[in-house]
Amino acid sequence: MSTMPLPSPAGGCGSGSCACKTQAELRTARGPFDDTDYGTPLRHSDVAVTLEIDGQPITVPAGTSVMRAAAEIGVNIPKLCATDSLEPFGSCRLCLVEIEGRRGYPASCTTPVEAGMKINTQTPRLQTLRRNVMELYISDHPLDCLTCPANGDCELQDMAGVTGLREVRYGFDGANHLKDQKDESNPYFTYDPSKCIVCNRCVRACEETQGTFALTISGRGFESRVAASESQSFMGSECVSCGACVAACPTATLQEKSVISLGQPEHSIVTTCAYCGVGCSLKAEMKGSQVIRMVPQKNGGANEGHACVKGRFAWGYATHKDRITKPMIRAKITDPWREVSWDEAIGYAASEFRRIQARHGRDSIGGITSSRCTNEETYLVQKLVRAAFGNNNVDTCARVCHSPTGYGLKTTIGESAGTQTFASVEKSDVIVVIGANPTDGHPVFASRLKRRLREGAKLIVVDPRVIDLVDGPHVKAIHHLQLRPGTNVAVINALAHVIVTEGLLDEAFVAERCETRAFEQWRDFVSLPENAPEATAEITGVPAADLRDAARIYARAHNGAIYYGLGVTEHSQGSTMVMGIANLAMATGNIGREGVGVNPLRGQNNVQGSCDMGSFPHELPGYRHIGDPIVRGQFEDAWSVTLQPEPGLRIPNMFDAAVHGTFLGLYCQGEDIVQSDPNTHHVSAALSAMECIVVQDIFLNETAKFAHVLLPGSSFLEKDGTFTNAERRISRVRKVMAPLAGYADWEVTVLLSRALGYEMNYTHPSQIMDEIARLTPTFHGVSYKKLDELGSIQWPCNEAAPDGTPTMHIDTFVRGKGKFVITKFIATPEKVTRKFPLLLTTGRILSQYNVGAQTRRTENVRWHDEDRLEIHPHDAEDRGIKMDDWVGIESRAGQTVLRAKITERMQPGVVYTTFHFPESGANVITTESSDWATNCPEYKVTAVQVSPVEQPSAWQQEYSRFNEEQLDLLKHRELATTAPGK
Amino acid sequence: MDDNNLIDMANRIGDFFESMPDHEEALTGIADHIRRFWEPRMRRAILATLDLPDGSTEVAMSGIVREALVRHRQALTPAAA
Numbered sequence A: 001m002s003t004m005p006l007p008s009p010a011g012g013c014g015s016g017s018c019a020c021k022t023q024a025e026l027r028t029a030r031g032p033f034d035d036t037d038y039g040t041p042l043r044h045s046d047v048a049v050t051l052e053i054d055g056q057p058i059t060v061p062a063g064t065s066v067m068r069a070a071a072e073i074g075v076n077i078p079k080l081c082a083t084d085s086l087e088p089f090g091s092c093r094l095c096l097v098e099i100e101g102r103r104g105y106p107a108s109c110t111t112p113v114e115a116g117m118k119i120n121t122q123t124p125r126l127q128t129l130r131r132n133v134m135e136l137y138i139s140d141h142p143l144d145c146l147t148c149p150a151n152g153d154c155e156l157q158d159m160a161g162v163t164g165l166r167e168v169r170y171g172f173d174g175a176n177h178l179k180d181q182k183d184e185s186n187p188y189f190t191y192d193p194s195k196c197i198v199c200n201r202c203v204r205a206c207e208e209t210q211g212t213f214a215l216t217i218s219g220r221g222f223e224s225r226v227a228a229s230e231s232q233s234f235m236g237s238e239c240v241s242c243g244a245c246v247a248a249c250p251t252a253t254l255q256e257k258s259v260i261s262l263g264q265p266e267h268s269i270v271t272t273c274a275y276c277g278v279g280c281s282l283k284a285e286m287k288g289s290q291v292i293r294m295v296p297q298k299n300g301g302a303n304e305g306h307a308c309v310k311g312r313f314a315w316g317y318a319t320h321k322d323r324i325t326k327p328m329i330r331a332k333i334t335d336p337w338r339e340v341s342w343d344e345a346i347g348y349a350a351s352e353f354r355r356i357q358a359r360h361g362r363d364s365i366g367g368i369t370s371s372r373c374t375n376e377e378t379y380l381v382q383k384l385v386r387a388a389f390g391n392n393n394v395d396t397c398a399r400v401c402h403s404p405t406g407y408g409l410k411t412t413i414g415e416s417a418g419t420q421t422f423a424s425v426e427k428s429d430v431i432v433v434i435g436a437n438p439t440d441g442h443p444v445f446a447s448r449l450k451r452r453l454r455e456g457a458k459l460i461v462v463d464p465r466v467i468d469l470v471d472g473p474h475v476k477a478i479h480h481l482q483l484r485p486g487t488n489v490a491v492i493n494a495l496a497h498v499i500v501t502e503g504l505l506d507e508a509f510v511a512e513r514c515e516t517r518a519f520e521q522w523r524d525f526v527s528l529p530e531n532a533p534e535a536t537a538e539i540t541g542v543p544a545a546d547l548r549d550a551a552r553i554y555a556r557a558h559n560g561a562i563y564y565g566l567g568v569t570e571h572s573q574g575s576t577m578v579m580g581i582a583n584l585a586m587a588t589g590n591i592g593r594e595g596v597g598v599n600p601l602r603g604q605n606n607v608q609g610s611c612d613m614g615s616f617p618h619e620l621p622g623y624r625h626i627g628d629p630i631v632r633g634q635f636e637d638a639w640s641v642t643l644q645p646e647p648g649l650r651i652p653n654m655f656d657a658a659v660h661g662t663f664l665g666l667y668c669q670g671e672d673i674v675q676s677d678p679n680t681h682h683v684s685a686a687l688s689a690m691e692c693i694v695v696q697d698i699f700l701n702e703t704a705k706f707a708h709v710l711l712p713g714s715s716f717l718e719k720d721g722t723f724t725n726a727e728r729r730i731s732r733v734r735k736v737m738a739p740l741a742g743y744a745d746w747e748v749t750v751l752l753s754r755a756l757g758y759e760m761n762y763t764h765p766s767q768i769m770d771e772i773a774r775l776t777p778t779f780h781g782v783s784y785k786k787l788d789e790l791g792s793i794q795w796p797c798n799e800a801a802p803d804g805t806p807t808m809h810i811d812t813f814v815r816g817k818g819k820f821v822i823t824k825f826i827a828t829p830e831k832v833t834r835k836f837p838l839l840l841t842t843g844r845i846l847s848q849y850n851v852g853a854q855t856r857r858t859e860n861v862r863w864h865d866e867d868r869l870e871i872h873p874h875d876a877e878d879r880g881i882k883m884d885d886w887v888g889i890e891s892r893a894g895q896t897v898l899r900a901k902i903t904e905r906m907q908p909g910v911v912y913t914t915f916h917f918p919e920s921g922a923n924v925i926t927t928e929s930s931d932w933a934t935n936c937p938e939y940k941v942t943a944v945q946v947s948p949v950e951q952p953s954a955w956q957q958e959y960s961r962f963n964e965e966q967l968d969l970l971k972h973r974e975l976a977t978t979a980p981g982k
Numbered sequence B: 001m002d003d004n005n006l007i008d009m010a011n012r013i014g015d016f017f018e019s020m021p022d023h024e025e026a027l028t029g030i031a032d033h034i035r036r037f038w039e040p041r042m043r044r045a046i047l048a049t050l051d052l053p054d055g056s057t058e059v060a061m062s063g064i065v066r067e068a069l070v071r072h073r074q075a076l077t078p079a080a081a
Helices: A066-072 A124-139 A155-163 A201-210 A244-248 A257-262 A309-313 A342-360 A375-389 A403-412 A422-427 A443-454 A488-501 A507-513 A516-527 A533-540 A544-556 A574-587 A607-612 A629-639 A651-659 A680-688 A745-755 A765-775 A784-790 A873-878 A954-971 B003-018 B023-037 B040-049 B063-071
Strands: A048-053 A056-061 A118-120 A189-191 A215-218 A225-228 A254-256 A267-272 A281-287 A290-296 A365-369 A394-396 A430-434 A458-462 A479-481 A560-564 A597-600 A665-669 A692-697 A709-712 A721-724 A729-733 A792-794 A838-843 A868-871 A886-890 A895-902 A910-914 A942-948
Touching (some): A048 A066, A189 A257, A201 A215, A201 A443, A244 A254, A254 A257, A257 A290, A267 A729, A290 A309, A342 A365, A342 A665, A342 A709, A365 A375, A375 A394, A375 A607, A375 A629, A375 A721, A403 A574, A403 A597, A422 A443, A422 A560, A430 A443, A479 A544, A488 A516, A488 A544, A488 A574, A507 A574, A533 A544, A574 A597, A607 A721, A629 A765, A651 A680, A665 A745, A692 A745, A729 A784, A765 A784, A868 A873, A868 A886, A873 A895, A895 A954, B003 B040, B003 B063
Parallel strands (some): A048 A118, A365 A394, A365 A665, A430 A458, A430 A560, A458 A479, A560 A597, A692 A709, A838 A910, A868 A895
Antiparallel strands (some): A048 A056, A189 A254, A267 A281, A281 A290, A721 A729, A729 A792, A868 A910, A886 A942
16 A cells, blocks of 8 residues: 655645645634635635725635635625535526626636636626526525524525626425425524525535534435435434534524524624633623634634534533522531522631641642633633642643653653644644544544545544544544554554664654664663564554554554544553654654644643643643742742742542541542542542531532532633633633633632632633743743633743744754653552453543533433443443443442443443443542552553343442432422522 | 552653663652652652662552662652651
8 A cells, every 4th residue: 555645745835725835824813703704615825816896896815715715895796505614516597797808607606717808707797697596596595584593693684685686587386495404403503495495515524624524415406405314304314513504504594592592692692612622712602691603713823613412512501400509518428508698608618628627738629620720720720729728739630641741742742731833734644543532522623634634635534433534434544543442552652663674763863852862772671572563463452564564554644643642641651651652753754844743632621721820730831840949930920929949749648548538638629529539439439538628619529429519610601711721722711701700710719818818819710820820931922811812822922932833843842952762661559350341441422521510401312311331242232232222330439330232333242331421430440550650540440340230330329319418408498588690 | 557558659650751771860769759749748758758668568669669768768769847
């Protein structure tokens, strides 16, 4: 098979659709929030073309359509099938123009500009032609505009107006589609075929924007209608409900149900999605303080106008009846909750924390920051812990997902962050996806990735499961290295072995950019025969020939990029694997330009941000060790306090210390450690042993069931702030409604800090960002003002890079020279035995998010309403397990029961489940085995046995009892006699 | 803190650094890692196990970890609170 690079990305911009020879800047001069529809996509070219439209001269890049050129000077040629997120199609015949010296009436969307063209966009003949076209459309379209949900936002209605349609000479009695039945199966949008004008925009959006190809036009001529899969209902089809079709539809044919029931929005506010680490820019379209719909912001740097079923549709949780809106306290977790005023709740929490510290010492309490909260909020929580608690016992949920990324990338290349933008994938010609499932976990990035694959880039997947990218109808991996869970490092070493021993190193890059001694040691190490693919095959299960070929393809790529997820980090050798990936990128020179790099796909929206903000116990904001007296001194001066120089406890250490009676108080903001952290028995034992747990959350989550103080949280819709996504992109979160409980989360932390006697004076989150910027070199240039001007900023943003840094490590590594690290494979202690002969690995699914607290409270449960155990047919047959049977899954940590799903996605010997529902108890079985460097839990490998059972596990029965008791204590809470207010 | 768990954690840190060709660098690497990432009570607890008779803990400390902790004991001992 060919290992030649794809043509063009060396010179051109890599978009695959233009003729430019230079790395042209993708953005135009338009502002970050300009949502003009220019009709056809932006082209970039180093050849400029000047033409004349309606007598006005205009110069545009070669390859631009006449329609777009006209739009650039403010002339909006009538159109229906064209929109600038999709390639031109030329079917509606409304955008006809006249070109002087040429015959006929070409469609302006499909006609590229030529030098010296003279275009007329409006003539009597064009007027007649367009009106005739509209007349035909309207002859088969209901005339119910006044009661139509698209009224006020309908391009067909607009075009009827623009073309001056006054009568329909054909009448309405002929053959028509007016009685076609609606498909209302999707919970979020309705398909009404009677309103369809067969413009194909939905079909093209499903192909080009989303890359699912679920939609088609069935039938021919008059019979043509949009069909999902093989003319199934939308819910029954392959549709993933991303909503790209709904956004593309120019009529009410595909329409949000929220718009159908509530009408058109009257204002909108740009904000950032609160789900995964892609961090899509969304426009909240509002009526008053009610969200009508979320639409992706077309110039959003991360998503460029696309979104998924979670971000676009699953926001209803924000106003769900389960929201906790009043502060509550209780002395013991067996007491009913008591609603109290904010003052009383905060006062009680502060006095409990001080009481515990007085009795058990300064270090007996701590805090946990959340990757679901804003940068400003996580910054404040770590500041509160360090300055007001007086210790460094602060950690964040990134501990249990991407802490190895922080350690591994800092050690090798010098910065704890991904190296690229998401758009960079458009310039890759070989893409390696390791331990990530982008179509489920990072769907909007997956759409970009799939687009590049359709353009011809090669894909290598390293994953124990057959994920969707491995073998889809429109994407296929050239190699799927289906390794056994827990053998990542053996695979990466074997890949390195091939690259070194077959002379595929980028010697010049290594010589110029990397530490020589460390490189030589690494080269000698990976060259050892034990790292040869033939030797590792026994351990990994990956055939040597496949692995060799994959290594050659990556190493020979003009641009080779690695994207990885929690399947890399959540292992006993998570940090080793991250360093192994960085080694590979350095060895092949695949770092420091567009199209290449090492790219962690972050789980939650603000994982990057919460780490940047100093949430780890050993690091101040900007990844600087607390032991560094100069850095610590800067914070001491700014915060007017003495800081402890020693690292604090990490989350698993907090649990251990709690069980041993030396850690008794916890302030936990926006995290559900009981559901998300491994070995539930251990976590609940730790929490039960503590004297004061303060949970700040929007719901009574699993952790809150162990809490003594519940401070109502605010959703991302209720506050101002910023999130930082996996490409280091800082984007604004903007308040669209008032906090349901009166305070945004950052205000609650300020109140708590003041009650503890440490003054915090902020009246707006922008002031918190200003403080972060002053104290953090990589953030020196960041401000809300600049974010408003630029839309978003990728850090580092400072004097050296005033507009941010899309690609890192361009000329030198952040640490100076890149450092190769020896990555010896050490088998996980989680080994299969006769008692536990299978390996359990965990993951997530498209429709649900993390612990599910948000998505379970939306219609997304229609796609996934329970966690299942996926098992290979052979393993199922051996155990007498049939599809949908209840099966017990037992590890050395515990037992739970789920229903079985028999699937060949699994390899024999490996089972899999998701962890979106608390009653599933996925983490009852996971163990405290963790990454050697960071204590990131080894969620991805647990030795288990699976057997058919008749009833829920003992844990589940106990959970059910405890859960009912806690919900009862909530239901029978003592209500506040007066409104708690501020 | 659970001594066995701490020793197990330290052993796995030791496993990583043991693969370095330069033994001194490996010892420094182990000590430095523990100093940078372990909270004082964890360091105190593991250092205290060095003084216990052999076989006192369920999990035995690996040779290289013991060597690193003994060698760098002073640097690893937290200042009195």
